[in-house]
Amino acid sequence: MDILLGILYTVLGNDYWWGPWIRGVIGLCAMGGIMVSAMFAVWLERKYASDIQSRIGPNRVGGKYGLLQLIADAIKLFTKEDIKPDKVDGPVWAAAPVLMFGSALMMIIAIPFGAFIFNGTTYPLAVTQFDISILYLEAVSAIGIIGIFMAGWGSNNKFSVIAAFRNIARMIGYEVALGLTIVSVVIVTGSLNIVDIVEAQGSVIWFAFVMPLGFVIFGVSLIADMGRVPFDQNEAEEELIAGWGTEYSGMRFGLAYFAEYIHMVLGSCIAVLIFLGGWNMPGFLIDLHIPLIGLLPVGIFLAKWVLVMMFVVLIRWALPRIRIDQVTSIGWKILFPLAMVNLVWAAMLGLVWSW
Amino acid sequence: MVLKNFEEMIKNTFRPSVTRLCPEVPTEVSDRYRGMHKLDRDKCIGCGICAGTCPTRAIRIVRHGRWFPMIDFGHCMFCGLCVDQCPNEALTMTKEYTEAISPDRYALIYGPAQLMGEED
Amino acid sequence: MVNKHDVKKRMRQLAAEYIHEPQQEAYKLDDTEMMLHIGPQNPIQPGPFLIDLKISGETVRDSKLYMGYGHKGIEKILESMTYIQGLPVTDRICYLSSLSNNEAYVSSVERLLDIEPPERSQYIRVIMQELSRIQSHLLGTGEYATDLGFVTMFLFMIREREYVLGLIEDITGARITHCFPRFGGVRQDLPDGWREKAIDVLSMIHEKCDMYKELFSSDRTYKMRTVGIGTLTKEDVMKAGLTGPSLRATGIDYDVRKVYPTLVYPDIDFKVQTAENGDIFDRVMVRVNEIQESCWIIEQALDQIKPGPLFPDELPYGRRTPSMRVPPGDAYVPIEDPRGEMAMYIVSDGTDKPYRVKIRGPAFALMQGLPPMLENVYIADVPAIAASMDSCNSEVDR
Numbered sequence: 001m002d003i004l005l006g007i008l009y010t011v012l013g014n015d016y017w018w019g020p021w022i023r024g025v026i027g028l029c030a031m032g033g034i035m036v037s038a039m040f041a042v043w044l045e046r047k048y049a050s051d052i053q054s055r056i057g058p059n060r061v062g063g064k065y066g067l068l069q070l071i072a073d074a075i076k077l078f079t080k081e082d083i084k085p086d087k088v089d090g091p092v093w094a095a096a097p098v099l100m101f102g103s104a105l106m107m108i109i110a111i112p113f114g115a116f117i118f119n120g121t122t123y124p125l126a127v128t129q130f131d132i133s134i135l136y137l138e139a140v141s142a143i144g145i146i147g148i149f150m151a152g153w154g155s156n157n158k159f160s161v162i163a164a165f166r167n168i169a170r171m172i173g174y175e176v177a178l179g180l181t182i183v184s185v186v187i188v189t190g191s192l193n194i195v196d197i198v199e200a201q202g203s204v205i206w207f208a209f210v211m212p213l214g215f216v217i218f219g220v221s222l223i224a225d226m227g228r229v230p231f232d233q234n235e236a237e238e239e240l241i242a243g244w245g246t247e248y249s250g251m252r253f254g255l256a257y258f259a260e261y262i263h264m265v266l267g268s269c270i271a272v273l274i275f276l277g278g279w280n281m282p283g284f285l286i287d288l289h290i291p292l293i294g295l296l297p298v299g300i301f302l303a304k305w306v307l308v309m310m311f312v313v314l315i316r317w318a319l320p321r322i323r324i325d326q327v328t329s330i331g332w333k334i335l336f337p338l339a340m341v342n343l344v345w346a347a348m349l350g351l352v353w354s355w
Numbered sequence: 356m357v358l359k360n361f362e363e364m365i366k367n368t369f370r371p372s373v374t375r376l377c378p379e380v381p382t383e384v385s386d387r388y389r390g391m392h393k394l395d396r397d398k399c400i401g402c403g404i405c406a407g408t409c410p411t412r413a414i415r416i417v418r419h420g421r422w423f424p425m426i427d428f429g430h431c432m433f434c435g436l437c438v439d440q441c442p443n444e445a446l447t448m449t450k451e452y453t454e455a456i457s458p459d460r461y462a463l464i465y466g467p468a469q470l471m472g473e474e475d
Numbered sequence: 476m477v478n479k480h481d482v483k484k485r486m487r488q489l490a491a492e493y494i495h496e497p498q499q500e501a502y503k504l505d506d507t508e509m510m511l512h513i514g515p516q517n518p519i520q521p522g523p524f525l526i527d528l529k530i531s532g533e534t535v536r537d538s539k540l541y542m543g544y545g546h547k548g549i550e551k552i553l554e555s556m557t558y559i560q561g562l563p564v565t566d567r568i569c570y571l572s573s574l575s576n577n578e579a580y581v582s583s584v585e586r587l588l589d590i591e592p593p594e595r596s597q598y599i600r601v602i603m604q605e606l607s608r609i610q611s612h613l614l615g616t617g618e619y620a621t622d623l624g625f626v627t628m629f630l631f632m633i634r635e636r637e638y639v640l641g642l643i644e645d646i647t648g649a650r651i652t653h654c655f656p657r658f659g660g661v662r663q664d665l666p667d668g669w670r671e672k673a674i675d676v677l678s679m680i681h682e683k684c685d686m687y688k689e690l691f692s693s694d695r696t697y698k699m700r701t702v703g704i705g706t707l708t709k710e711d712v713m714k715a716g717l718t719g720p721s722l723r724a725t726g727i728d729y730d731v732r733k734v735y736p737t738l739v740y741p742d743i744d745f746k747v748q749t750a751e752n753g754d755i756f757d758r759v760m761v762r763v764n765e766i767q768e769s770c771w772i773i774e775q776a777l778d779q780i781k782p783g784p785l786f787p788d789e790l791p792y793g794r795r796t797p798s799m800r801v802p803p804g805d806a807y808v809p810i811e812d813p814r815g816e817m818a819m820y821i822v823s824d825g826t827d828k829p830y831r832v833k834i835r836g837p838a839f840a841l842m843q844g845l846p847p848m849l850e851n852v853y854i855a856d857v858p859a860i861a862a863s864m865d866s867c868n869s870e871v872d873r
Binding site: 357359360363364367373384385386387388389397407408409410432434435436439440442448 | 556558560561562563564566627631634637641644645646647648649652654657662663666686689690693694695696795798
């Protein structure tokens with residue numbers, strides 16, 4: 001074990017000149033891994049949607065199940081003509097997809113994607129661990145709306161402006177409920193570090209069972225945060241052609257679209273970590289006496305993550321879209337008081353927990 | 356509240372899909388399908404009723420030994436009036452429709468020999 | 476003699492008074508208002524038309540409707556074609572309900588010729604009308620569901636519609652634009668083994684419609700968007716001249732099949748579906764109920780049909796109707812299109828081509844009913860209301 005640690009410190013440490021470079025390459029690999037998982041998310045959505053609708057989804061590119069369909073779509077988007085309309089607000093319009101993509105990628109550094117358990121100690125696989133990670137994650141995921149508003153305003157198009165206004169109205173309402181549920185989890189745990197939150201949930205007492213109201217509120221707010229049906233008024237094709245994305249074509253549109261899927265992937269990761277026990281084993285596996293070592297926690301984490309994403313996709317294809325005034329009224333009149341009730345319940349739980 | 360939707364959608368994932376697997380599996384059409392025409396040499400008397408009835412004027416009568424119809428499939432709308440009006444039932448419609456697609460519009464004018472199936 | 480220039484000057488004055496200035500009035504905007512054009516080319520529309528909405532925030536204050544982008548001159552085309560050549564043209568007035576358009580044309584010409592089809596042909600025509608009604612309602616309701624964001628419902632309805640189109644294709648030979656009735660009868664008889672296949676398909680559609688009604692009624696998010704929105708009162712529908720499911724959803728039970736019955740509808744027992752409130756929810760429910768009612772009508776017709784000739788005996792033409800001279804006169808026979816009351820007023824002057832064909836299409840009135848409903852609704856309601864009226868743009872513009 002010491003030899004292994006010695007090798008790791010030599011390769012990745014600051015003693016020689018190659019340390020920071022190799023760490024940078026590993027960081028880029030993490031980014032690449034997220035993009036591959038976003039590709040998987042797109043494939044999952046298309047295949048699961050086609051199963052719900054009695055049809056076959058993509059089945060040509062990449063074998064019988066169409067696994068590489070997104071690569072074909074990306075090639076198509078790269079080879080389209082880049083149309084820049086005349087009267088758009090140049091820097092604002094061009095920078096908007098970059099901002100959305102950047103804010104989605106900034107969430108990667110704080111999320112642990114599972115853990116490596118060896119000899120009783122847990123090494124969570126996160127890029128960094130810092131003490132306020134859950135607060136940082138929520139803050140960064142809200143930067144994306146500035147990008148959408150820039151896209152809507154800079155496009156010089158009435159449909160885009162209406163979409164941008166709707167977007168801001170939706171986010172203001174649901175960020176509050178999201179923040180309150182996260183705060184209630186933090187109160188029970190006693191620390192803002194996301195690794196501590198996962199470790200505080202054993203195998204049976206996941207926070208989803210202890211705070212069911214909080215879980216439901218968090219689920220609804222997360223779907224509103226990610227901008228998916230039934231809350232996707234900002235890109236409603238029926239009323240507003242394509243919402244904020246009307247004037248974008250080719251890879252600009254592809255970048256923003258991909259950023260939404262990355263947001264969906266990372267949002268599901270956060271839901272798994274905070275409420276569903278992260279990489280802890282579910283109760284029925286403990287009875288089989290499977291020890292939790294090595295990279296098994298990563299497998300458990302990925303399985304839970306896939307289930308959460310399938311649920312998000314199911315909600316998209318099963319419900320109609322809600323009107324914007326109904327969205328804000330649900331957010332402020334129903335979710336906000338319920339989140340306060342949940343906060344009180346979490347405070348009581350926090351006393352019991354620490355005792 | 357919304358659970359009925361979820362239940363119905365989840366139940367539908369277990370039913371088989373209904374997509375037509377064209378072009379690997381050719382689409383089945385009914386027996387009476389109004390596809391491209393076929394001419395019977397012995398029955399046609401060259402009366403010209405089919406040409407007079409066609410709403411888009413897609414049929415013309417030309418000489419090929421006797422007088423026979425020549426159909427322009429670029430103009431034909433496959434309505435079937437010419438088949439109904441023929442007094443001897445010389446014109447019939449087959450189930451073939453993929454041959455009516457061509458990048459060259461002059462290749463779609465089928466003379467009497469092509470209609471009778473004697474020439475490609 | 477009246478001076479031509481005086482007449483033109485007077486006409487320009489009148490146009491400015493009645494048309495242009497009120498239009499300019501409506502286009503004046505306050506500081507808080509914006510003009511939104513749901514324009515001729517828009518992904519949501521089934522065809523090109525223009526609605527100008529004056530919005531303030533998210534509420535619609537005023538709206539103006541412009542139609543005519545798809546005018547093809549069908550009525551003029553029909554004047555230069557013989558009666559039998561005009562039949563495929565009437566198919567294409569509205570491609571979804573093409574059997575009903577054919578039926579309107581053929582009924583009017585039969586009244587001019589003073590012939591009546593025999594009983595077997597009448598039953599076959601009734602069966603085709605009802606099958607056309609089922610597939611048109613399935614597609615119309617599915618398209619309306621996509622405008623709400625409910626894409627899965629559209630795909631379910633299209634899946635059912637494919638079975639119905641297969642039934643129609645077995646008889647006529649085509650999926651749309653059928654050109655099936657003839658003057659005095661129909662083109663071909665029902666094939667062997669069609670009856671059992673039809674009864675299987677119809678019972679499946681009956682079950683699926685029960686499932687659709689349950690999905691619509693129990694889904695709270697759907698009801699939030701449709702109950703109480705886009706309400707038409709009885710006075711509004713009378714003023715606009717609406718017919719069809721939009722009229723019956725307000726509670727008036729006017730169905731052309733009961734009021735001016737043609738063919739064998741008096742022998743078949745069916746109920747006219749109505750609803751109470753006249754909002755979006757009720758219109759869609761009336762349509763789904765009508766699908767089930769049509770299934771029942773077809774089953775009765777299949778029970779009552781007897782073998783017999785397809786054309787009357789003394790008619791010299793039968794299936795073949797080349798140039799025929801129609802005695803002079805005029806005829807108007809209304810039938811029940813899936814969208815309302817459809818008829819063609821045919822004036823004949825004794826030759827083999829009609830003198831004038833005036834098409835009374837139901838979709839024109841459905842579009843006229845749209846601007847009064849769009850007062851003080853949200854933008855998100857506009858496509859939902861427009862799609863729930865189920866109008867077909869090619870029939871509006873002809």
